[in-house]
Every structure is written in C-alpha cells, then in structure tokens.
Amino acid sequence: MPELPxxxxxxxxxxxxxxxxxxxxxxxxxxxxxxxxxxxxxRRRVEGGRVLDLERRGKFLILRxxxxxxxxxxxxxxxxxxxxxxxxxxxxxxxxxxxVFHLDDGHELRYVDTRHFGRVYLLDGDPDDPLLRRxxxxxxxxxxxxxxxxxxxxxxxARLAARAARLKSLLLDQAFVAGLGNIYADECLFRAxxxxxxxxxxxxxxxARRLFAGMREVIAEAIEFRGTSVRDYVxxxxxxxxxxxxxxxxxxxxxxxxxxxxxxxxxxxxxxxSHFCPRCQPPPEPSPRTNV
DNA sequence: AAGGGCCCCTGAAAGC
DNA sequence: TGCTTTCAGGGGCCCT
Numbered sequence: 481m482p483e484l485p486x487x488x489x490x491x492x493x494x495x496x497x498x499x500x501x502x503x504x505x506x507x508x509x510x511x512x513x514x515x516x517x518x519x520x521x522x523r524r525r526v527e528g529g530r531v532l533d534l535e536r537r538g539k540f541l542i543l544r545x546x547x548x549x550x551x552x553x554x555x556x557x558x559x560x561x562x563x564x565x566x567x568x569x570x571x572x573x574x575x576x577x578x579x580v581f582h583l584d585d586g587h588e589l590r591y592v593d594t595r596h597f598g599r600v601y602l603l604d605g606d607p608d609d610p611l612l613r614r615x616x617x618x619x620x621x622x623x624x625x626x627x628x629x630x631x632x633x634x635x636x637x638a639r640l641a642a643r644a645a646r647l648k649s650l651l652l653d654q655a656f657v658a659g660l661g662n663i664y665a666d667e668c669l670f671r672a673x674x675x676x677x678x679x680x681x682x683x684x685x686x687x688a689r690r691l692f693a694g695m696r697e698v699i700a701e702a703i704e705f706r707g708t709s710v711r712d713y714v715x716x717x718x719x720x721x722x723x724x725x726x727x728x729x730x731x732x733x734x735x736x737x738x739x740x741x742x743x744x745x746x747x748x749x750x751x752x753x754s755h756f757c758p759r760c761q762p763p764p765e766p767s768p769r770t771n772v
Numbered sequence: 773a774a775g776g777g778c779c780c781c782t783g784a785a786a787g788c
Numbered sequence: 789t790g791c792t793t794t795c796a797g798g799g800g801c802c803c804t
Contacts, residue, residue: 481797539798555798557782572783596781597798614800645774654799662797750775752797 482554484659485702491536493716498531502584510578516605516612538622538658551601558598561590622658626695640680648676649750663730668695670729675761676754729755
C-alpha cells in the first residue's frame with residue numbers, strides 16, 4: 481500500500497532516471513487506467529515530450545512533462561518500475577502491466593497494478609471528464625504534508641480541536657493531512673500513545689503535541705528506510721522497503737508491544753483494521769450512555 | 773460533520 | 789490435495 485513514504489521513495493528512485501528523458505512511445509495495454517483522455521489523445525500528448533520534473537503531493541506522484549502533467553495514484557497495489565525492455569517481472573506483474581512508457585535511452589517505465597485500483601491522470605485533459613474533475617478536486621483539497629515545512633503546529637492544534645471525529649479516521653482523511661494510509665496512521669498513533677478511537681477534539685495539549693511530533697518522526701523514519709513492504713510495494717527500482725521490520729503495531733495483532741509487552745490488539749474502525757497497544761494507548765472514557 | 777455501507781478488483785490466505 | 793470463500797485496502801459516493 482503505497483502511502484507517503486513509499487511514493488516519496490518511488491519519486492526519489494525514479495527522478496534521476498526520468499528527468500531529462502524523452503518519452504518516445506506510450507504503450508497502452510489496458511485503457512481503463514487512463515483518465516482525462518482516450519488512449520489516442522493521451523498518447524499524442526505524452527509521446528515526444530521530455531520529463532521536466534517529478535513531484536509528490538500526498539500519495540500522488542506528479543510527472544511534469546513538456547506538453548502536460550500526469551498524476552499517478554497507485555492506490556493499493558500499483559507499481560511504477562523502471563527497467564529494461566526485456567526484463568521479466570514475473571507472471572503476475574507481467575499479466576498486470578497496463579501502461580508502458582518507452583524512454584529515449586532504451587529503458588522503460590512500467591505501470592503495474594494487480595488490484596486495478598490505481599489510475600493515471602492527464603491533469604489538463606477533458607475538463608468534463610467526471611473522474612478527472614474528481615481527482616483535481618481531491619488534489620486541490622489535500623491537507624498539509626505531515627512533515628517539516630508542511631503541517632505547522634498552531635494550525636494542526638486548531639484543526640484537531642475543531643473535529644469530533646475519531647483520530648484513526650481523521651488521520652486517514654487526505655483533506656486533513658495528506659499522505660497517511662492505514663499503516664502509518666496506526667504507527668503514528670502508537671508513537672504518540674493515543675488510542676485510535678479517541679476523538680480529535682478530546683486531546684490535551686500534551687497529547688496533540690505528541691501526535692504532531694509522532695507523525696513527523698514516523699514519516700521521516702519510514703522515508704529513511706525506503707518505505708514499508710507488506711504486500712506489493714516496491715520502489716522505482718523494484719526494491720522493497722525495510723521499514724516493515726520497524727513496524728510496532730501494524731499487522732502485529734497478538735504480538736508483544738515493543739514498549740510494554742502487552743498483546744497488540746486489532747479492531748475495525750471506519751471499515752479499516754486498526755492495530756494498537758491497549759496499555760500504551762489507553763482507550764477513551766466510555767460514553768455516558770454506556771452503563772451497566 | 774460524522775459514520776455506515778457498498779463498490780471497484782484480484783491474489784493470498786483461510787476454511788472445508 | 790484442491791476447490792471455495794473471505795479478506796485486504798484507497799478512496800469515491802450515497803444515505804442517514
């Protein structure tokens with residue numbers, strides 16, 4: 481599941497290989513992954529253009545091309561792999577290679593997606609395309625990045641106080657903070673020692689500070705370790721990330737909490753599995769209506 | 773504003 | 789062993 485640290489790692493591994501290159505040919509194997517233009521128009525806009533720059537915003541990777549910008553959202557299982565034309569990525573990934581960008585240096589960039597949730601957007605494509613409009617709006621409404629230079633304390637504190645939502649759901653809301661997914665939301669809350677069911681507005685000043693710092697630390701560390709590979713994630717060179725070994729709670733139901741030894745618990749919140757330590761992350765006070 | 777439910781999609785894992 | 793069912797998950801969308 482590529483979240484901020486994974487997409488950032490992909491950006492960093494792809495940048496030196498793509499920037500300055502010209503896309504000679506765009507091979508569309510599965511048209512449904514393209515949004516903003518039909519395959520022919522999409523190709524026409526992309527082919528022959530140089531890659532000017534790569535950027536990341538939340539979980540979106542943006543490719544700035546000479547004749548228009550592309551945005552890629554990998555959703556659950558998307559991969560962008562830079563390789564040689566003959567390279568064999570194995571039967572599963574071969575079967576799910578949907579778009580191939582052929583570069584002028586003989587390499588290619590393959591868009592692979594086994595779950596078929598991801599999309600490639602032509603950002604200045606057909607303005608009447610509802611899927612494109614939706615993506616542009618999402619991009620426009622993305623919240624601050626949970627890193628230095630993005631999220632700042634005063635604003636974070638104020639926006640937390642204004643929300644009644646459970647923290648787990650709020651951290652997953654891309655308009656609140658951009659780039660966190662299920663893995664890092666759980667890890668951030670563990671780092672901060674805050675239960676995922678706590679309401680945002682109920683946090684003390686001290687807890688809000690721990691969450692603020694915890695998010696930055698977890699994200700910075702995850703980038704440093706090149707992301708987390710629990711399922712399909714690999715970076716632009718096909719390498720897995722090593723933050724997986726440093727996960728404290730995600731996917732560790734029943735295991736001992738690395739801080740206190742209590743058994744990690746799992747519960748479903750907002751339809752997402754949530755992992756936490758019942759001792760380090762004390763549950764919220766029961767609601768007044770709950771009684772005996 | 774918040775939350776539940778459904779959908780997209782398919783490989784992996786669990787169940788029988 | 790092998791077939792069938794369930795699950796996971798980012799995010800949009802609809803409904804209450």
